[in-house]
Amino acid sequence: MDAVKIGLLGLGNVGSGVWKILTDNAGDIAQKVGARLEIARVLVHDPDKGRRVSVPRGLLTTDAGSVVNDPDIPIIVETIGCPGQDTQLARDYMLSALRAGKHVITANKEVLAKHGRELRGAVTRGGGLYYEGAVAGGIPVVKVFKEALAGNRVLSLMGIINGTTNYILTRMSQEGSDFEEVLRTAQSLGYAEQDPASDVDGHDAAYKLALLASIAFGHDVQVEDVFREGISRIKLEDLCYAAELGYAVKLLAIARRDDDGVELAVHPTMIPHSHPLAGVGGAFNAVFIRGDAVGDLMLYGMGAGMMPTGSAVAADCIDAAHNFIRRVSPPREVRSNHVRVKPMDETQCRYYVRVLVVDRPGVMAAIASEFGRAKVSIESLIQKGRGQDPVSVVFVTHRASERDMQDALRGIRALDVVHSIASVIRVEAE
Numbered sequence: 001m002d003a004v005k006i007g008l009l010g011l012g013n014v015g016s017g018v019w020k021i022l023t024d025n026a027g028d029i030a031q032k033v034g035a036r037l038e039i040a041r042v043l044v045h046d047p048d049k050g051r052r053v054s055v056p057r058g059l060l061t062t063d064a065g066s067v068v069n070d071p072d073i074p075i076i077v078e079t080i081g082c083p084g085q086d087t088q089l090a091r092d093y094m095l096s097a098l099r100a101g102k103h104v105i106t107a108n109k110e111v112l113a114k115h116g117r118e119l120r121g122a123v124t125r126g127g128g129l130y131y132e133g134a135v136a137g138g139i140p141v142v143k144v145f146k147e148a149l150a151g152n153r154v155l156s157l158m159g160i161i162n163g164t165t166n167y168i169l170t171r172m173s174q175e176g177s178d179f180e181e182v183l184r185t186a187q188s189l190g191y192a193e194q195d196p197a198s199d200v201d202g203h204d205a206a207y208k209l210a211l212l213a214s215i216a217f218g219h220d221v222q223v224e225d226v227f228r229e230g231i232s233r234i235k236l237e238d239l240c241y242a243a244e245l246g247y248a249v250k251l252l253a254i255a256r257r258d259d260d261g262v263e264l265a266v267h268p269t270m271i272p273h274s275h276p277l278a279g280v281g282g283a284f285n286a287v288f289i290r291g292d293a294v295g296d297l298m299l300y301g302m303g304a305g306m307m308p309t310g311s312a313v314a315a316d317c318i319d320a321a322h323n324f325i326r327r328v329s330p331p332r333e334v335r336s337n338h339v340r341v342k343p344m345d346e347t348q349c350r351y352y353v354r355v356l357v358v359d360r361p362g363v364m365a366a367i368a369s370e371f372g373r374a375k376v377s378i379e380s381l382i383q384k385g386r387g388q389d390p391v392s393v394v395f396v397t398h399r400a401s402e403r404d405m406q407d408a409l410r411g412i413r414a415l416d417v418v419h420s421i422a423s424v425i426r427v428e429a430e
């Protein structure tokens, strides 16, 4: 049987998963493709490092050119990430390979979100760009949007698409664990980015949302269009109040469209326990989709880690090998630039607001009056402590616009009985 050669850039979490799957399942994969997939060379930073997979030493190289520019290697798999928190290296390797007519596979959402247009533009006849592993780890969500839902007008998608933050929020709410300690565990399990601030501050989810929304809506969504807020301000106390009120707190990525434009946001969100996304725990991801024909649909699976992500990248290798053998490119992605991205000010939802106040009579009335002045209506409020200084007071509002809410928060912050606004969490309700 003929072999199709693959050049693997990187042998960390994802690269090791790809190696293991293509090696362990080599026979079955060869049957499906009609050719053996052979990883012919592997680019690493340090060839002497201990590995989780056993790769012949002779395949390892530190010379990227010997992989990317080898004319006998038609498929390049990029899993080096962003060394030094820079996308340049991954971008350059991928561009060289694409310009040489190769099939390029990546799990790197940051490089796609920042250089996607340039990379797509560099695909030549017979080559292709594949990125199933870049969004939601093992969940085949890119394929679902591109193929299974191609006949739908997608109205909205709402997803838990960062495994690290979901793992942190789940362990905090279920076990009362400490934020920093759970983050370290997520790193040791291979879920977190090379710079975990990318997970915690919502950048990673914003890159993924830009990619998904672009495919789902057919617009060229830029990561700068996505409103972003991370989870670092969420305290255990907020998770307890949320549970008491009947909600789970999740870092949600939301894309919705209507006649006024597209809404794109990543932020911590309270969702009712009855919503299917509320039960998605640990490093699992899920994407809840609403299409005009299919109705509601949810995809669920492991969103990070060596094997789940390796699974998505291996599937891309199989697609690329099929296309290489048949000398075809994958279908072109159609994108229009004409979309109005709604400013956050125009969006509407309910809000959870926890305010730290001086505990004395009249405080509630003063805060309520600021909400009223800004036309924000209060649905419920909770005060538990007594006599502490400061004490937490929690308000849940009815639906309000972001503009009005920010106006109310400015007024509340300025009250002399208010220490600070400890947290503001948007609430999604059916």
Ligand code: NDP
Binding pocket: 009, 010, 011, 012, 013, 014, 015, 043, 044, 045, 046, 047, 049, 062, 079, 080, 081, 082, 083, 089, 107, 108, 109, 110, 133, 134, 137, 190, 191, 192, 193, 194, 303, 304, 305, 306, 309
């Ligand atoms: P790792 O840090 O585990 O692996 C990076 C690999 O790239 C290592 O093998 C490293 O070599 C190699 N490398 C780094 N810099 C260089 C360089 N300058 N020259 C040559 N080789 C280099 O990263 P991950 O596998 O976790 O992530 C890779 C990509 O996949 C990222 O873009 C990430 O966002 C994405 N991703 C990760 C997921 C996960 O769960 N981890 C899930 C989905 C996507 P050496 O081993 O010698 O140090």
Ligand code: HSE
Binding pocket: 134, 135, 136, 137, 161, 162, 163, 164, 165, 191, 192, 193, 199, 204, 303, 304, 305
């Ligand atoms: N750091 C990412 C996450 C890896 O936690 O979801 C998967 O893209």
